[in-house]
Amino acid sequence: xxxxxxxxxxxxxxxxxxxxxxxxxxxxxxxxxxxxxxxxxxxxxxxxxxxxxxxxxxxxxxxxxxxxxxxxxxxxxxxxxxxxxxxxxxxxxxxxxxxxxxxxxxxxxxxxxxxxxxxxxxxxxxxxxxxxxxxxxxxxxxxxxxxxxxxxxxxxxxxxxxxxxxxxxxxxxxxxxxxxxxxxxxxxxxxxxxxxxxxxxxxxxxxxxxxxxxxxxxxxxxxxxxxxxxxxxxxxxxxxxxxxxxxxxxxxxxxxxxxxxxxxxxxxxxxxxxxxxxxxxxxxxxxxxxxxxxxxxxxxxxxxxxxxxxxxxxxxxxxxxxxxxxxxxxxxxxxxxxxxxxxxxxxxxxxxxxxxxxxxxxxxxxxxxxxxxxxxxxxxxxxxxxxxxxxxxxxxxxxxxxxxxxxxxxxxxxxxxxxxxxxxxxxxxxxxxxxxxxxxxxxxxxxxxxxxxxxxxxxxxxxxxxxxxxxxxxxxxxxxxxxxxxxxxxxxxxxxxxxxxxxxxxxxxxxxxxxxxxxxxxxxxxxxxxxxxxxxxxxxxxxxxxxxxxxxxxxxxxxxxxxxxxxxxxxxxxxxxxxxxxxxxxxxxxxxxxxxxxxxxxxxxxxxxxxxxxxxxxxxxxxxxxxxxxxxxxxxx
Amino acid sequence: xxxxxxxxxxxxxxxxxxxxxxxxxxxxxxxxxxxxxxxxxxxxxxxxxxxxxxxxxxxxxxxxxxxxxxxxxxxxxxxxxxxxxxxxxxxxxxxxxxxxxxxxxxxxxxxxxxxxxxxxxxxxxxxxxxxxxxxxxxxxxxxxxxxxxxxxxxxxxxxxxxxxxxx
Amino acid sequence: xxxxxxxxxxxxxxxxxxxxxxxxxxxxxxxxxxxxxxxxxxxxxxxxxxxxxxxxxxxxxxxxxxxxxxxxxxxxxxxxxxxxxxxxxxxxxxxxxxxxx
Numbered sequence: 023x024x025x026x027x028x029x030x031x032x033x034x035x036x037x038x039x040x041x042x043x044x045x046x047x048x049x050x051x052x053x054x055x056x057x058x059x060x061x062x063x064x065x066x067x068x069x070x071x072x073x074x075x076x077x078x079x080x081x082x083x084x085x086x087x088x089x090x091x092x093x094x095x096x097x098x099x100x101x102x103x104x105x106x107x108x109x110x111x112x113x114x115x116x117x118x119x120x121x122x123x124x125x126x127x128x129x130x131x132x133x134x135x136x137x138x139x140x141x142x143x144x145x146x147x148x149x150x151x152x153x154x155x156x157x158x159x160x161x162x163x164x165x166x167x168x169x170x171x172x173x174x175x176x177x178x179x180x181x182x183x184x185x186x187x188x189x190x191x192x193x194x195x196x197x198x199x200x201x202x203x204x205x206x207x208x209x210x211x212x213x214x215x216x217x218x219x220x221x222x223x224x225x226x227x228x229x230x231x232x233x234x235x236x237x238x239x240x241x242x243x244x245x246x247x248x249x250x251x252x253x254x255x256x257x258x259x260x261x262x263x264x265x266x267x268x269x270x271x272x273x274x275x276x277x278x279x280x281x282x283x284x285x286x287x288x289x290x291x292x293x294x295x296x297x298x299x300x301x302x303x304x305x306x307x308x309x310x311x312x313x314x315x316x317x318x319x320x321x322x323x324x325x326x327x328x329x330x331x332x333x334x335x336x337x338x339x340x341x342x343x344x345x346x347x348x349x350x351x352x353x354x355x356x357x358x359x360x361x362x363x364x365x366x367x368x369x370x371x372x373x374x375x376x377x378x379x380x381x382x383x384x385x386x387x388x389x390x391x392x393x394x395x396x397x398x399x400x401x402x403x404x405x406x407x408x409x410x411x412x413x414x415x416x417x418x419x420x421x422x423x424x425x426x427x428x429x430x431x432x433x434x435x436x437x438x439x440x441x442x443x444x445x446x447x448x449x450x451x452x453x454x455x456x457x458x459x460x461x462x463x464x465x466x467x468x469x470x471x472x473x474x475x476x477x478x479x480x481x482x483x484x485x486x487x488x489x490x491x492x493x494x495x496x497x498x499x500x501x502x503x504x505x506x507x508x509x510x511x512x513x514x515x516x517x518x519x520x521x522x523x524x525x526x527x528x529x530x531x532x533x534x535x536x537x538x539x540x541x542x543x544x545x546x547x548x549x550x551x552x553x554x555x556x557x558x559x560x561x562x563x564x565x566x567x568x569x570x571x572x573x574x575x576x577x578x579x580x581x582x583x584x585x586x587x588x589x590x591x592x593x594x595x596x597x598x599x600x601x602x603x604x605x606x607x608x609x610x611x612x613x614x615x616x617x618x619x620x621x622x623x624x625x626x627x628x629x630x631x632x633x634x635x636x637x638x639x640x641x642x643x644x645x646x647x648x649x650x651x652x653x654x655x656x657x658x659x
Numbered sequence: 660x661x662x663x664x665x666x667x668x669x670x671x672x673x674x675x676x677x678x679x680x681x682x683x684x685x686x687x688x689x690x691x692x693x694x695x696x697x698x699x700x701x702x703x704x705x706x707x708x709x710x711x712x713x714x715x716x717x718x719x720x721x722x723x724x725x726x727x728x729x730x731x732x733x734x735x736x737x738x739x740x741x742x743x744x745x746x747x748x749x750x751x752x753x754x755x756x757x758x759x760x761x762x763x764x765x766x767x768x769x770x771x772x773x774x775x776x777x778x779x780x781x782x783x784x785x786x787x788x789x790x791x792x793x794x795x796x797x798x799x800x801x802x803x804x805x806x807x808x809x810x811x812x813x814x815x816x817x818x819x820x821x822x823x824x825x826x
Numbered sequence: 827x828x829x830x831x832x833x834x835x836x837x838x839x840x841x842x843x844x845x846x847x848x849x850x851x852x853x854x855x856x857x858x859x860x861x862x863x864x865x866x867x868x869x870x871x872x873x874x875x876x877x878x879x880x881x882x883x884x885x886x887x888x889x890x891x892x893x894x895x896x897x898x899x900x901x902x903x904x905x906x907x908x909x910x911x912x913x914x915x916x917x918x919x920x921x922x923x924x925x926x927x
Contacts, residue, residue: 634926643751666833703837707877734908768832793883793886815898823909
């Protein structure tokens with residue numbers, strides 16, 4: 023038995039206990055069970071992390087799930103440095119969110135249900151990162167999708183929440199369709215599902231020359247495979263064009279947004295691409311697609327984030343944008359940088375979301391930043407932790423975001439992707455701008471709504487505790503893991519698993535690296551400065567700017583009209599055709615035919631029923647006549 | 660000569676009494692006519708050398724089953740014992756029966772046994788009579804069916820009790 | 827005229843036909859049952875006659891089996907009639923027509 027199994031069992035057992043007994047017996051004590059479960063996972067994860075640092079690794083089959091001839095699907099776990107990092111991210115944020123939820127969900131009637139869902143989510147995410155084959159990955163992938171659905175729709179009696187969870191599910195399904203195709207291609211090509219089967223350098227080289235013709239174009243097998251897998255990543259990690267579900271997912275409770283839609287689940291796509299680096303690094307077309315999808319998503323998220331007024335939406339678009347960064351990093355081959363950004367982002371974005379939850383708590387569930395302001399005095403802890411989060415995401419050294427983001431920029435530059443590098447740098451400035459915009463609007467200046475301001479108060483210790491803890495991580499995680507740049511702990515740790523065989527990583531000259539670093543700091547500082555200028559120094563500037571760039575602002579404010587575009591292009595035609603099929607075809611043709619099959623026997627029966635007189639003598643008479651007829655036939659013939 | 664006379668007397672009695680059964684309006688009368696039929700048929704059995712069966716006929720049929728019928732008739736005392744209402748059906752029912760009779764009669768006639776089918780006393784071995792011979796066959800060759808018949812009667816008895824019980 | 831098998835067969839046919847007539851035209855369930863007994867008796871005559879003609883005891887054995895069946899049938903049938911009468915207050919075959927289509 024491996025110690026790591028305990029990581030899985032903790033949340034699973036908590037889920038079963040809360041799920042089975044929560045409603046009737048445990049009720050408002052559900053957090054004890056859930057926190058015990060996830061806490062166990064956390065502790066074991068930390069132990070595992072240190073063991074992996076010491077060279078420990080596990081690739082074991084726990085039991086054979088499906089065995090059909092030569093085809094096997096084992097239920098196995100894999101613990102290597104990548105898994106260890108993911109375990110730390112998932113269990114740390116999950117534990118913090120569990121503790122935070124005790125305060126945040128305090129009076130909710132679905133208290134026990136909430137913790138049950140959190141447990142199943144944590145379990146699913148752990149399955150996803152700990153599986154040693156593609157099917158386990160897929161199972162975890164779908165399970166997190168399910169728990170995300172349940173948690174977004176946690177307040178299912180709100181129509182917006184119910185719609186949002188359906189949207190998230192459907193969008194993910196589109197991505198998963200591609201994922202499934204990729205998965206089948208992997209099975210067919212490598213005759214097995216285990217990572218160790220698929221990631222053999224020789225096996226990949228052997229199939230490199232295989233090509234398929236799709237839509238009249240020649241694709242290499244490996245490109246198709248990875249494109250399919252990347253489709254799944256696009257859905258799960260909210261990449262363009264499947265990004266629209268993530269902002270809507272903010273309808274769920276804020277701890278859920280922090281855990282699932284910022285820190286863990288949405289990074290599953292990045293994890294998957296990094297895990298499959300052996301495949302992706304050989305797929306050149308896919309790599310280009312990944313780079314440009316990531317870049318465009320980063321830009322898209324940032325531009326929309328500039329204009330939003332809903333605090334959680336700002337954070338959501340910022341998440342979309344940051345996920346774009348990570349995906350871009352994996353596209354250029356900088357898998358370590360991508361995972362590193364995932365790691366730091368989990369802490370500071372989780373922190374920012376939890377802060378927004380704290381603000382929401384104080385402002386009676388109103389999230390419009392235009393009504394806030396001057397909360398600095400009322401909520402000192404939230405103020406300082408939010409500030410830490412903002413500096414971290416903006417990329418000011420020595421906080422966490424700087425190290426990972428700068429590395430992505432540097433690696434993009436080093437690998438010769440000049441245009442993506444340029445866009446990403448601009449986006450970094452925009453990120454700094456809009457994050458500090460939200461910060462200034464919420465905490466600085468004077469209150470814009472005195473009534474709400476008067477009622478504001480700092481959140482309880484169960485909520486501020488996790489804030490402080492995550493803030494400390496946001497300060498330290500980058501420097502501790504990432505210093506010195508490109509040669510830090512995380513590079514030595516993850517390098518062996520995330521450097522594909524046969525890859526030739528580019529390295530920058532020392533002076534160039536330094537230049538880029540200074541440039542990115544300057545851009546971030548400029549963003550913060552403009553933000554300060556706009557929202558503190560000259561508050562009339564935003565209005566003027568909006569007026570000057572009216573069409574652009576409208577375009578960004580309405581999220582590039584993606585929802586409307588999808589409605590017009592996909593939803594409307596499908597609804598129209600379906601309505602025609604329902605009213606025209608189904609009712610008139612199919613129902614008519616089916617009803618006819620029912621009506622003909624009814625008519626015949628209506629005629630024939632008169633034969634059944636119910637009188638015994640008639641029956642006997644008929645029988646005797648029958649006997650006579652038979653007798654006559656057999657006797658005379 | 661005696662045999663012919665006896666046969667015709669018994670045959671006429673049987674037919675007449677059978678007619679009585681189906682034409683009497685009162686079920687009690689029908690039952691009493693049926694008693695006569697059973698006795699006549701018992702006589703026919705004696706004539707055919709089946710003395711044991713004749714005895715059974717009198718004991719079981721006339722003695723037990725008929726009494727059961729009488730019991731039920733007396734118990735229920737149904738008002739309507741008459742015939743079905745429509746005379747047309749009365750005639751059609753009789754006609755069908757006559758057709759059946761003629762079919763059987765023609766079959767018998769054309770089979771040739773009218774002239775050659777000899778009837779007489781059965782030849783028994785030394786020291787045997789009808790009852791002994793009967794017992795020999797019944798308890799050897801037909802032992803299993805005999806036991807099954809007893810089972811059938813048991814089932815019928817339990818069934819009758821269950822069905823007729825007041826609940 | 828010498829007695830032959832055919833005499834007995836014709837007698838049995840007559841009684842059988844009479845019994846059938848009774849089943850067909852009577853509306854009292856008990857009398858219908860009695861007519862059924864007549865038909866069974868006709869069959870018994872047939873069996874006895876063939877037993878004699880074929881010099882074989884089997885025919886007579888079967889008469890006893892027929893009697894056993896008749897007794898069983900009478901017991902169950904009459905029980906049914908009693909139960910029916912208790913529920914419907916009638917044993918008129920024409921009124922018992924809830925199975926009408």
